[in-house]
Amino acid sequence: MTGPQTTRRKRANGVESRQRILDATVEIAGERGYDGTSIAAVSAKCGLPASSIYWHFKDKDDLIAAVIERSFETWLRAVELPGEDAGTPLERVTMMAANVARSLVAAPDFLRLGLMLALERRPTEPRGRTVFLQVRETAHQRIAEIVATLFPALAEDVVDTLTTYAVAGADGLFVHREVTGDSVDLVALFELHARLIHDAAARMAAPAER
Amino acid sequence: MTGPQTTRRKRANGVESRQRILDATVEIAGERGYDGTSIAAVSAKCGLPASSIYWHFKDKDDLIAAVIERSFETWLRAVELPGEDAGTPLERVTMMAANVARSLVAAPDFLRLGLMLALERRPTEPRGRTVFLQVRETAHQRIAEIVATLFPALAEDVVDTLTTYAVAGADGLFVHREVTGDSVDLVALFELHARLIHDAAARMAAPAER
Amino acid sequence: MTGPQTTRRKRANGVESRQRILDATVEIAGERGYDGTSIAAVSAKCGLPASSIYWHFKDKDDLIAAVIERSFETWLRAVELPGEDAGTPLERVTMMAANVARSLVAAPDFLRLGLMLALERRPTEPRGRTVFLQVRETAHQRIAEIVATLFPALAEDVVDTLTTYAVAGADGLFVHREVTGDSVDLVALFELHARLIHDAAARMAAPAER
Amino acid sequence: MTGPQTTRRKRANGVESRQRILDATVEIAGERGYDGTSIAAVSAKCGLPASSIYWHFKDKDDLIAAVIERSFETWLRAVELPGEDAGTPLERVTMMAANVARSLVAAPDFLRLGLMLALERRPTEPRGRTVFLQVRETAHQRIAEIVATLFPALAEDVVDTLTTYAVAGADGLFVHREVTGDSVDLVALFELHARLIHDAAARMAAPAER
DNA sequence: AATGAATGAGGATTCATTCAT
DNA sequence: AATGAATGAATCCTCATTCAT
Numbered sequence: 008m009t010g011p012q013t014t015r016r017k018r019a020n021g022v023e024s025r026q027r028i029l030d031a032t033v034e035i036a037g038e039r040g041y042d043g044t045s046i047a048a049v050s051a052k053c054g055l056p057a058s059s060i061y062w063h064f065k066d067k068d069d070l071i072a073a074v075i076e077r078s079f080e081t082w083l084r085a086v087e088l089p090g091e092d093a094g095t096p097l098e099r100v101t102m103m104a105a106n107v108a109r110s111l112v113a114a115p116d117f118l119r120l121g122l123m124l125a126l127e128r129r130p131t132e133p134r135g136r137t138v139f140l141q142v143r144e145t146a147h148q149r150i151a152e153i154v155a156t157l158f159p160a161l162a163e164d165v166v167d168t169l170t171t172y173a174v175a176g177a178d179g180l181f182v183h184r185e186v187t188g189d190s191v192d193l194v195a196l197f198e199l200h201a202r203l204i205h206d207a208a209a210r211m212a213a214p215a216e217r
Numbered sequence: 218m219t220g221p222q223t224t225r226r227k228r229a230n231g232v233e234s235r236q237r238i239l240d241a242t243v244e245i246a247g248e249r250g251y252d253g254t255s256i257a258a259v260s261a262k263c264g265l266p267a268s269s270i271y272w273h274f275k276d277k278d279d280l281i282a283a284v285i286e287r288s289f290e291t292w293l294r295a296v297e298l299p300g301e302d303a304g305t306p307l308e309r310v311t312m313m314a315a316n317v318a319r320s321l322v323a324a325p326d327f328l329r330l331g332l333m334l335a336l337e338r339r340p341t342e343p344r345g346r347t348v349f350l351q352v353r354e355t356a357h358q359r360i361a362e363i364v365a366t367l368f369p370a371l372a373e374d375v376v377d378t379l380t381t382y383a384v385a386g387a388d389g390l391f392v393h394r395e396v397t398g399d400s401v402d403l404v405a406l407f408e409l410h411a412r413l414i415h416d417a418a419a420r421m422a423a424p425a426e427r
Numbered sequence: 428m429t430g431p432q433t434t435r436r437k438r439a440n441g442v443e444s445r446q447r448i449l450d451a452t453v454e455i456a457g458e459r460g461y462d463g464t465s466i467a468a469v470s471a472k473c474g475l476p477a478s479s480i481y482w483h484f485k486d487k488d489d490l491i492a493a494v495i496e497r498s499f500e501t502w503l504r505a506v507e508l509p510g511e512d513a514g515t516p517l518e519r520v521t522m523m524a525a526n527v528a529r530s531l532v533a534a535p536d537f538l539r540l541g542l543m544l545a546l547e548r549r550p551t552e553p554r555g556r557t558v559f560l561q562v563r564e565t566a567h568q569r570i571a572e573i574v575a576t577l578f579p580a581l582a583e584d585v586v587d588t589l590t591t592y593a594v595a596g597a598d599g600l601f602v603h604r605e606v607t608g609d610s611v612d613l614v615a616l617f618e619l620h621a622r623l624i625h626d627a628a629a630r631m632a633a634p635a636e637r
Numbered sequence: 638m639t640g641p642q643t644t645r646r647k648r649a650n651g652v653e654s655r656q657r658i659l660d661a662t663v664e665i666a667g668e669r670g671y672d673g674t675s676i677a678a679v680s681a682k683c684g685l686p687a688s689s690i691y692w693h694f695k696d697k698d699d700l701i702a703a704v705i706e707r708s709f710e711t712w713l714r715a716v717e718l719p720g721e722d723a724g725t726p727l728e729r730v731t732m733m734a735a736n737v738a739r740s741l742v743a744a745p746d747f748l749r750l751g752l753m754l755a756l757e758r759r760p761t762e763p764r765g766r767t768v769f770l771q772v773r774e775t776a777h778q779r780i781a782e783i784v785a786t787l788f789p790a791l792a793e794d795v796v797d798t799l800t801t802y803a804v805a806g807a808d809g810l811f812v813h814r815e816v817t818g819d820s821v822d823l824v825a826l827f828e829l830h831a832r833l834i835h836d837a838a839a840r841m842a843a844p845a846e847r
Numbered sequence: 848a849a850t851g852a853a854t855g856a857g858g859a860t861t862c863a864t865t866c867a868t
Numbered sequence: 869a870a871t872g873a874a875t876g877a878a879t880c881c882t883c884a885t886t887c888a889t
Contacts, residue, residue, distance in 0.1 A: 020852085021851065021852060024852075024853085038337065038338040038339070039252070039337060039338070039339060040250055040252065040333075040336070040337055041252075041253070042249065042250065042251075042252035042253040043250075043251075043252040043337065043339065045878080045879070045880085046879085046880060046881080047878075047879080047880090055853080055854090056853075056854055056855070057854095057880085057881080058853075058854055058855075058856090058881085058882080058883090059852075059853055059854065061880090061881065061882080062851085062852060062853065062854095063852090066880080066881075067880070067881090119336060122332075122336060122392065123250070123333065123336050123337070125392065125395070125396045126250075126329060126332060126333050126336075126392065126395060126396075127248065127249060127250055127253065127333070128248040128249070129248065129249055129253065140396065168406070168409065171393060171406070172386075172390075172406065172409060172410070172413075174389070174393070175386065175389030175390045175392065175393045175406070176382075176385065176386050176389050177389065178388070178389040178392050178393070179384070179385030179386050179387065179388035179389030179390070179392070180382075180385045180389070182332065182335065182336065182385065182388050182389070182392075183381060183384070183385045183388070185335070185336060186335045186336075186350065196378075196381070196382065196385070199378070199382060199417075200382070202417075203382075203413045203414075203416075203417050204413075206413075206416070206417075207409075207412075207413050207416075230869085231869060231870090234869080234870085255861075255862065255863080256862080256863060256864085257861070257862075257863090265870085265871090266870080266871050266872075267863085267864085267871090268864090268865080268866090268870075268871050268872075268873090269869085269870055269871065271863090271864070271865080272869065272870060272871085273869095273870095276863075276864075277863065277864090440873085441872065441873060444873080444874085458757065458758040458759070459672070459757060459758070459759060460670055460672065460753075460756070460757055461672075461673070462669065462670060462671075462672035462673040463670075463671075463672040463757065463759065465857080465858065465859085466858080466859060466860080467857075467858080467859090475874080475875090476874075476875055476876070477859085477860085477875095478860085478861080478862085478874075478875055478876075478877090479873075479874055479875065481859090481860065481861080482872085482873060482874070482875095483873090486859080486860075487859065487860090539756060542752075542756060542812065543670070543753065543756050543757070545812065545815070545816045546670075546749060546752060546753050546756075546812065546815060546816075547668065547669060547670055547673065547753070548668040548669075549668065549669055549673065560816065588826070588829065591813060591826070592806075592810075592826065592829060592830070592833075594809070594813070595806065595809030595810045595812065595813045595826070596802075596805065596806050596809050597809065598808070598809035598812050598813070599804070599805030599806050599807065599808040599809030599810070599812070600802075600805045600809070602752065602755065602756065602805065602808050602809070602812075603801060603804070603805045603808070605755070605756060606755045606756075606770065616798075616801070616802065616805070619798065619802060619837075620802070622837075623802075623833045623834070623836075623837050624833070626833075626836065626837075627829075627832075627833050627836075650848085651848060651849095654848080654849085675882075675883065675884085676883080676884060676885085677882070677883075677884090685849085685850090686849080686850050686851075687850090687884085687885085688849075688850050688851075688852090688885090688886080688887090689848085689849055689850065691884090691885070691886080692848065692849060692850085693848095693849095696884075696885075697884065697885090
C-alpha cells in the first residue's frame with residue numbers, strides 16, 4: 008500500500024512517529040478537549056502503543072501543548088497575507104478578514120482546541136492553555152499595529168478596544184460556525200465584521216466630520 | 218416511621234439535597250467541562266455520597282443537562298428587560314446590551330458551560346449540549362424579533378445575519394472576559410457592540426441616505 | 428464451607444472487608460516492603476477488586492500505615508508482661524526478654540515491615556514509616572523507665588544508652604533470625620542479650636565494687 | 638573508525654560508564670531498595686540512556702548484584718585493621734569495633750542495601766541478596782576465628798553464639814544510626830558493644846573464677 | 848561502546864454506576 | 869429519601885527489557 012520499505016514498519020523513525028502522534032492528537036483533542044483526550048484513544052488512532060507516546064512526550068500536558076504549538080504554526084501558514092498594501096483601508100481590512108476566515112475553515116483545530124482550553128479553569132493550568140493565550144496575545148498586538156497604521160488618528164486605547172472587539176468577533180463567529188455547521192458562510196460574516204469595524208474606526212478617526 | 222410532612226428537618230429533604238448537588242455541579246462543570254466533571258468531585262463538594270447523586274439524577278448526562286437548564290433559568294432571571302419601549306432605537310439597543318452584559322458578569326455559568334459543551338464533539342452528544350443549543354436558538358429568534366421591530370425596513374435574511382452577528386459578538390466578548398479576567402469592562406464592550414450593530418442596521422435600513 | 432449465609436457473599440460487610448484487605452497486605456508488605464507491595468497483588472490475595480481497596484483506604488500509603496498500626500497492636504497483644512515484679516533484676520530482665528523474643532517469633536510482621544520502612548529513604552516519607560518510628564520511640568521510653576526502676580543508681584544518659592543498646596540488639600537478633608531461618612533460637616539469644624545488659628548495668632550502677 | 642586505544646576521550650569509555658552507572662545505582666538502591674530502584678531513575682542520575690545500562694549489565698538483578706559486590710569492596714577497604722596484635726584482648730576488641738563503626742559511617746551503602754535485600758522475601762531471590770549473605774557469612778567466620786584466638790578456652794558453639802551476637806549487635810546499632818541520624822555516636826556504641834562481649838567472653842572463658 | 852526508539856505488562860488510582868439496605 | 873459498599877472498565881503513566889543501528 009505505502010510502496011517500498013513497507014517491510015513491517017518498525018525501523019525506529021522518531022520524527023515520523025512524533026508526527027503520527029501529533030496528527031492523532033489534534034484530531035481527538037480538537038473534538039473532545041483536554042479531559043476528553045485519552046492517551047489510549049491517541050494510541051489507538053496513531054497505531055503506536057501508549058508507552059511509545061511517552062517516549063516522545065513527557066506527559067499528556069506536554070503532548071497537548073505540542074499540539075497547540077504545531078496547529079498554530081499550521082494555521083499561521085494557512086493565513087496568507089498577500090499584497091497588504093493595495094487598495095483602500097476598507098478593501099484591505101476586508102481582504103484580511105476574508106483570509107482569516109478561510110484559514111479558520113481550512114485549519115480550525117488551533118482555534119477550536121485553543122478556545123476549549125481557554126474556557127476551562129483547572130487548578131493546575133495546562134501548558135497548552137498558556138501557550139494558546141500567549142500566541143493569541145501576540146496576534147492581538149500585530150492586529151493592533153495594522154489598525155494603528157490604517158487609522159493613524161486613533162488614540163492608542165481606542166485601537167486596543169477595536170482590536171479586542173475584532174478578535175472577539177472573530178472568536179464568536181468561529182464558534183457560531185462550529186456549532187451550526189458547514190452551511191455557515193464564514194467568509195461573508197467576517198467581511199461584514201471587517202466592514203463594521205472599519206466604519207467605526209473611520210468615524211472615530213474623523214470626529215470633526217460629524 | 219415519621220409521619221408525612223412532619224417537617225422533621227435534616228432527615229430526608231429531597232429538594233434541598235437536589236439544590237446542593239446542582240450547586241456543586243455548576244461550579245465544577247463551569248470550570249472543567251463535561252469530562253472534567255466527575256461524580257466523585259461533585260460528591261465531595263456537596264457533601265452527599267455519590268450514590269445519593271444517583272438517587273436524584275439518572276446519570277451524569279442527566280445531571281449536566283439539569284445544570285444547564287437551571288443555570289439558564291438563573292441567567293434569564295438576571296437579565297431584566299425593563300421599559301424596553303423607551304427612547305430611540307440606539308438607546309434601547311444599548312440598554313439591552315448593557316443588561317445582557319451585566320447578567321453575564323453576574324451569572325456566567327450558563328454561557329461558560331454552554332460554550333464548552335457546544336465546542337465539544339463527542340460520539341454521543343450530551344443532552345446538556347442539545348438543551349443549550351435549543352435555548353440559544355430560542356434566544357436568537359427573540360432577538361431577531363426585536364431587531365425586526367426596531368428596523369422594520371430590513372429584509373428577513375438581513376435581520377437574521379445581524380442577529381447571528383450580535384450573538385456571536387456577545388459570545389466572543391464573553392470569552393474575552395473569561396480569559397482576560399475581571400478587569401475587562403464587559404458592559405462598555407457590549408455597548409460598543411450594540412452601537413456598531415445599530416449603526417449598521419440603520420444604514421442598511423435606509424440605503425437611500427447614502 | 429463457611430456454614431450458613433454463604434449465599435454468595437456480597438452483602439456489603441465493610442468491617443470484614445477491611446480486615447481481609449489488611450490481612451492480605453501484612454502478608455505481602457511483610458515480605459516485599461513498600462514498593463514491592465502492589466495493590467493488584469493485595470487485591471488478588473484478598474479477593475476484593477482493587478477499586479474496593481480504595482473505598483477502604485485513601486491510597487497505598489494509607490493502607491501501609493494502617494497495616495503498621497494494626498500489626499503493632501497485634502504484636503503488643505502478643506507481648507504479655509506477666510508478674511513483672513517477681514524475682515531478682517536478672518530474672519525479671521531475662522523473662523521480659525524471653526517474652527519479647529517469643530512475641531517476635533509469633534508476630535514478626537510488625538518489626539519486619541517496620542525495619543524495611545525504617546531503612547528506606549524516599550523523598551516523601553511514607554506515613555507508615557513515621558508511625559513505626561513513633562511507636563518505637565514510645566517503646567524506647569517505656570523500656571528506659573523499666574531500666575531506671577531496676578537500676579536506680581544509673582545516670583539518666585547511661586539508662587538511655589543502655590536502652591538504645593537493648594533495642595538495637597533486639598533488632599539485630601531479629602534480623603539474624605529473619606535471614607537465617609527458623610532454626611535460630613531467638614529466645615536463647617534474647618536471654619543472653621538480657622544477661623549481658625543486666626551485668627553491664629549492675630557493674631555501672633555499683634562502680635565502687637570495682 | 639578510531640584506531641584502537643587512541644585515547645580519544647569521550648567516545649566509548651566503557652570503564653568510566655560502568656562506574657557512573659554503579660555510582661548512580663548505589664545511591665538509589667541504598668535509599669530505595671530493590672523494587673524502588675528503577676532503571677529509568679538510574680539512567681536519569683548517571684546521564685546514560687537506559688539501553689546503555691543494559692549494555693553493561695545483563696539485567697536489573699545483575700546490576701544490583703554488581704552494586705553489592707562493589708560496595709562490599711569499598712567498605713572492606715574502609716575497614717583498616719592495623720596492628721591487630723597490640724594490647725590486651727579488650728583493647729584489641731575495642732579498637733576493632735571502633736574501626737568497623739568508622740567504616741560503617743564512612744561507607745554505609747553496603748550494609749544498608751544489604752540489610753534491605755536481606756529482609757525482603759521475594760519469589761525469585763535477587764542475586765544481590767545471595768551475594769550479601771555469602772559475604773556476611775565469610776565475615777562471620779573471620780570474626781569467629783578472632784574470637785577463638787582471643788579466648789582459646791571457649792567452646793566452639795559458644796564462640797559461634799558470641800559471634801552471632803556481635804554481628805547482630807552491629808547490625809542493630811547500624812540501623813539505629815540510620816534511623817536516628819548523624820547525631821548518633823556509632824563509635825561509642827560499638828565500643829560499648831565490644832566491651833560487653835569481651836566481658837562476657839572473659840567470664841565464660843574462666844568459669845572457675847565464679 | 849553505545850543509543851534512539853519501541854513495546855507489552857503492570858503500576859496506582861479514578862471512573863461512572865449499581866445494589867442491598 | 870438516602871447511603872455504605874462494591875465493582876469492572878478506564879484513567880495516566882512507569883516498568884524492565886529489546887532491537888536495529
